[in-house]
Amino acid sequence: MNHSELEHHLQELFDGRLEGQAFENLQQELRDDPAARAAYREHLHLHHALEFRTKGVDRLNVVPMERVVKRRELRTMRNAGLAAVALLVLGALVMALVASHQPKPTLTFNTAPGTETSISHSSKGEDAPEGMVLEPGSRLKIITGTVELEFSSGVRGIIRGPADLTLQREDLLELTNGTVWFEVPSKAVGFTVNTPDLVLTDLGTGFGIISEPNFLDEVHVFDGVVEVRSRHGLKKKELLKAGQARYAGPAGRWKETPVRRDHFLDELPTKIIEPAVVSTEESSGNQLAYADDASDSDLLHGLTPVTTGWNLGGKAHPKELTDGIHGAKYEQVLGDPVQGAWTTVGATAEYHLGTGAKELGYDITSIQSIADWNGAGFGNQAWTVEVKPVGGSYRILHTVNYHPLTSQPLDGGGATKVTLADKSGVLASGIESVKFTASHVAGSVGNSFVWRELDVFGGPTKRTP
């Protein structure tokens, strides 16, 4: 049997369509050829992952034993012919309800100015919902902008695009990506959101979810209690209270992350929101492409940061972030193989700029960040920068998620450079401290990256901000 025939037979097998002599031929091939069995295992893994992914939400809500027992009892009852009677009674009840009530749409939505969406429904023709309405099976994609969701159950949500969601049931929403805030009244307790990484069940609360492709999904609780369960690895369940935020690591263990209330909208904007921060992103297959861009004259140069959570393996160190030196390739300098800072998810570096010549703090005009490595996505970058005005509290200035190198060849390497600026010329004014927090990048071990240089440009604030 040649490779093409084998592949065809295996796909037919897992579709339950292989029979007759073709089945016998495949069976013989699998008995005789270890390579055929390896191909079989590959198909098995694909089939299993596809099935588990799509039906996972039911399987992850591990079947309570009482339900299994009831199912068995029901099966016995069915065998006795009683189920038919039960079905008739149930059918009559449903028909009575249909006849006496015009159902309210399960979910309606409104859009903010400038929002672009597309909608599709599982029901076709006359059965398809009309207008800004979602029924179970409907899928809403937000290309850009913000949408307000109003469930008939009383659940309300504000979701920022780009986003993609499918209503599975009145109380179950599948969110493939998007940043969403929900408010769930007590009568709708049990409302569940299923994302690629987690299953979240609300216990009467207000919470936010960030779900982005290639990043680990985060849940932020602002009020009440939610139950979260990781869909991967250990599939650990945890109850989160107000003021807590978590993401599930690749092994399924919950990890803390700062609560980011300002990341979520709880009202629909009344005008188009244009981002003030302008982010310029560049990438290259040459890992030393931006080696000459590291600055030794920016505001951070020479400052010693307060750091937490960095990987110090291979002599990597966060002090190399602001030394004005890009650094050489891996193992090119004896005794210092990793010439850069090696992040972990949640690693922080906090720089105290001081209050400046006029004690008004500093104006930050731009921020430049360079990451690179010899392969496997470590040249991507994902981070958040927060600024603290003189005498004030930290606020998030911007979040960077830039990961163009996930498909790079293993031995190719690559670099990314991100520059933040503001249309007004000043990103932030009157600042005394700046804090950077590394986030998750795709395709690398531990979702980490190698940060070569971090430059903050600006000067002392001259007038009261």
Add this chain to the structure above:
Amino acid sequence: MELDATQQAEFVSQIANHQAALHAYIISLMPGMDGVDDVLQETNLVLWEKRRTFEPGSNFRAWACAIARFRVMGHRRKLGRLGFQMFDDDLAEQLAAECEAEPEELTDRIRALEHCLGRLPEKERALIDFRYFSDSQLEEYAAQCGRPVNSLRVSLFRIRTALKKCITGELTLYRNRP
């Protein structure tokens, strides 16, 4: 002796944590056959009934797979009596044993799968979603989208081949360390 409340909760948690592995193991013993979900449920029930016999600290996965194996063999015998064609017991056992011996990479596989699905054109993604999410027949989808069912089967073959290749590439990336 009955487990106390904490032990019961831990046991349920163990069952929950091994659903994916059990599902994969059951499919490996009965590829393309109906009833995988039923066998998994039956296995869960038997695991619960036998909870007092499990020794804490021993290999739960191996114990659960052994129980699942008996359930699958019972199911296979039933289908065999109904005339279904299936691999002989020796080959089924060999395939399942080889699958069980492989490292568990489901977390990475599902992550890689999501990534690869994200690269598919919308029409191809819709076809995969229909095939694995809907309980309806492919013929119904063919009628909906106005394509011959054989053409959809060819598309599915091509998409799955591409997904398999893409996942293999992603897993290689995940294994690479700086």
